[in-house]
Amino acid sequence: MKNLSILLHETKLMLKVFIRDRQSFFWAYVFPAGLLILFTSLFSQNNAAIAGGMLVSIIGIAVMAGSLFGIGVAIVTAREAGIYKRYKTTPLSSWIIFASHMLTRTITIFSSIILLILISVIGYGVQLQGNIVSSLLVIIIGIFTFCALGFVIASFAKTMGAALGITNVVFMFMMFIGGIMPPNMMPKFLMKLAMFMPITYFRIALQGAMLDGASIFVFWKDILIMLGFMVIFAAVSIKWFHWERTS
Amino acid sequence: MNINETEPTVIKVEKLVKSYKDLVAVNQVSFTVKKGEVFTLLGLNGAGKTTTIEILEGIKKPDSGYVEIFGFDITRQPKKVKEKIGVQLQDTDFYRELKVKEICQQFANFYTDPMSPGELLKWVDMEDKRDALIRELSGGQRRKLALALALVNRPEIIFLDEPTSGVDVKIRHSLWEMICDLKKRGMTVFLTTHYLEEAESISDRVAILHKGNMMAIDTPQHLIQDKSWSINIKFKTLNPLAPGIITAGSPRFGNLKSAGGFYILEVNEMEQAVIDLINLVKENKNQITELHAEQNSLEDIFIELTKGD
Numbered sequence: 001m002k003n004l005s006i007l008l009h010e011t012k013l014m015l016k017v018f019i020r021d022r023q024s025f026f027w028a029y030v031f032p033a034g035l036l037i038l039f040t041s042l043f044s045q046n047n048a049a050i051a052g053g054m055l056v057s058i059i060g061i062a063v064m065a066g067s068l069f070g071i072g073v074a075i076v077t078a079r080e081a082g083i084y085k086r087y088k089t090t091p092l093s094s095w096i097i098f099a100s101h102m103l104t105r106t107i108t109i110f111s112s113i114i115l116l117i118l119i120s121v122i123g124y125g126v127q128l129q130g131n132i133v134s135s136l137l138v139i140i141i142g143i144f145t146f147c148a149l150g151f152v153i154a155s156f157a158k159t160m161g162a163a164l165g166i167t168n169v170v171f172m173f174m175m176f177i178g179g180i181m182p183p184n185m186m187p188k189f190l191m192k193l194a195m196f197m198p199i200t201y202f203r204i205a206l207q208g209a210m211l212d213g214a215s216i217f218v219f220w221k222d223i224l225i226m227l228g229f230m231v232i233f234a235a236v237s238i239k240w241f242h243w244e245r246t247s
Numbered sequence: 248m249n250i251n252e253t254e255p256t257v258i259k260v261e262k263l264v265k266s267y268k269d270l271v272a273v274n275q276v277s278f279t280v281k282k283g284e285v286f287t288l289l290g291l292n293g294a295g296k297t298t299t300i301e302i303l304e305g306i307k308k309p310d311s312g313y314v315e316i317f318g319f320d321i322t323r324q325p326k327k328v329k330e331k332i333g334v335q336l337q338d339t340d341f342y343r344e345l346k347v348k349e350i351c352q353q354f355a356n357f358y359t360d361p362m363s364p365g366e367l368l369k370w371v372d373m374e375d376k377r378d379a380l381i382r383e384l385s386g387g388q389r390r391k392l393a394l395a396l397a398l399v400n401r402p403e404i405i406f407l408d409e410p411t412s413g414v415d416v417k418i419r420h421s422l423w424e425m426i427c428d429l430k431k432r433g434m435t436v437f438l439t440t441h442y443l444e445e446a447e448s449i450s451d452r453v454a455i456l457h458k459g460n461m462m463a464i465d466t467p468q469h470l471i472q473d474k475s476w477s478i479n480i481k482f483k484t485l486n487p488l489a490p491g492i493i494t495a496g497s498p499r500f501g502n503l504k505s506a507g508g509f510y511i512l513e514v515n516e517m518e519q520a521v522i523d524l525i526n527l528v529k530e531n532k533n534q535i536t537e538l539h540a541e542q543n544s545l546e547d548i549f550i551e552l553t554k555g556d
Binding site for chain 2: 005006009010013016018020021078081082085086087089090091092171244
């Protein structure tokens with residue numbers, strides 16, 4: 001019970017840090033909302049189905065941005081400041097720090113998704129006829145997969161600058177190739193490259209769940225590949241991740 | 248100042264070794280600390296002070312050796328130890344977007360019988376900052392907060408790693424007053440510092456580390472007195488002294504050197520050595536025009552023990 005109470009208190013504090021930090025706020029809300037409004041206004045031609053496709057793509061990007069920046073950059077910044085080192089001198093278990101980060105990301109990403117859905121439904125007449133259970137499952141698997149990738153970045157980036165640089169490159173690359181660009185508009189080599197990115201499978205699964213109302217069993221292969229990515233990222237993080245600065 | 252020998256041992260370190268690749272940071276270091284003692288680790292940068300204190304705090308694992316705190320092995324029972332110790336790291340920061348009272352409450356949550364944020368902030372005289380964000384605090388205020396947080400669990404031992412480095416004189420004095428207050432309350436204080444005069448005035452015992460090796464452990468007074476030539480006589484003469492006549496002039500005399508227009512003579516006993524010196528100079532048809540005698544300080548001992556490879 002004591003651990004649960006500490007976990008909830010840590011999550012509350014992490015949420016306060018998130019709300020009071022302008023950068024986190026920008027990447028979680030302003031950036032995906034701006035992208036959604038820009039792309040939907042430019043390309044949807046008042047077609048609710050196209051706008052729905054845009055919504056799914058931008059949700060994918062929001063999940064990726066929230067996870068990568070929220071874990072990779074945030075953890076390296078706190079590590080550089082010696083925050084985790086100080087925690088290590090207390091009886092606090094590291095699983096609580098890990099769980100509070102994951103819980104915080106899940107809450108902030110879901111709040112961002114709700115904002116995006118509201119913009120699409122109210123602003124562009126998108127009608128969601130998705131499978132709620134499948135959608136929730138896909139989003140949670142997505143959050144966990146990209147958070148695991150965030151931990152991989154935090155495992156190898158020694159400074160906040162390095163973490164920001166790596167995250168930006170990984171994020172931009174995946175956003176354009178697997179997140180925004182429709183597959184039929186991509187040259188063949190980019191299509192092949194997209195096959196090695198978790199965002200590609202996340203987008204397919206999310207489209208199936210949120211727009212087509214499909215059960216998770218319809219796109220089980222995509223889910224399986226995402227879980228595969230998650231296991232690989234988690235294994236690399238377990239091997240290389242460290243809470244303290246390396247000297 | 249001296250701690251009662253009958254007090255129980257609260258920290259026991261035996262043959263501690265820690266290396267980073269080819270560099271041996273701590274080499275076969277052993278010592279004990281008694282309850283209520285103020286124990287200070289002194290050393291130059293890279294001497295192994297921080298590595299030693301971080302092993303004791305449970306942050307780093309030793310390559311070999313043994314650390315027991317309150318009878319608990321720090322590597323096997325770290326949680327039992329961490330419940331009872333307070334720690335201020337050399338360079339720690341907090342989430343800058345959180346308020347002072349939120350940070351105090353956060354650390355209080357980690358322990359079973361914590362002090363309230365109000366009690367903590369009163370002790371460091373920062374009650375007016377309870378609603379301030381961490382990013383609004385000065386460096387010195389953050390250091391005071393770090394010291395306050397080290398006390399949140401009412402610890403029996405407090406570890407302070409260079410608590411006063413990098414702060415202005417005013418904050419430094421106020422931090423030292425707080426540390427003196429901890430000592431008065433009977434808390435065991437384990438600290439590292441660069442400020443020798445402060446270490447000399449507050450410590451029951453000091454340990455001097457050099458390149459990972461323990462060079463000396465004792466009370467500051469014993470360290471100074473144990474030095475064979477522990478007193479310096481600084482003097483000037485009317486005419487230059489003939490070389491060699493002084494050092495051979497008395498068994499109480501040690502080395503003679505000159506600096507800043509003075510002769511500096513190391514002696515092992517003050518009163519008789521001064522008489523011997525005056526007589527010797529007179530016998531040589533010369534005259535002493537100025538004379539000062541002073542006991543060596545901890546700084547002299549420190550410089551001597553840390554000068555070689």
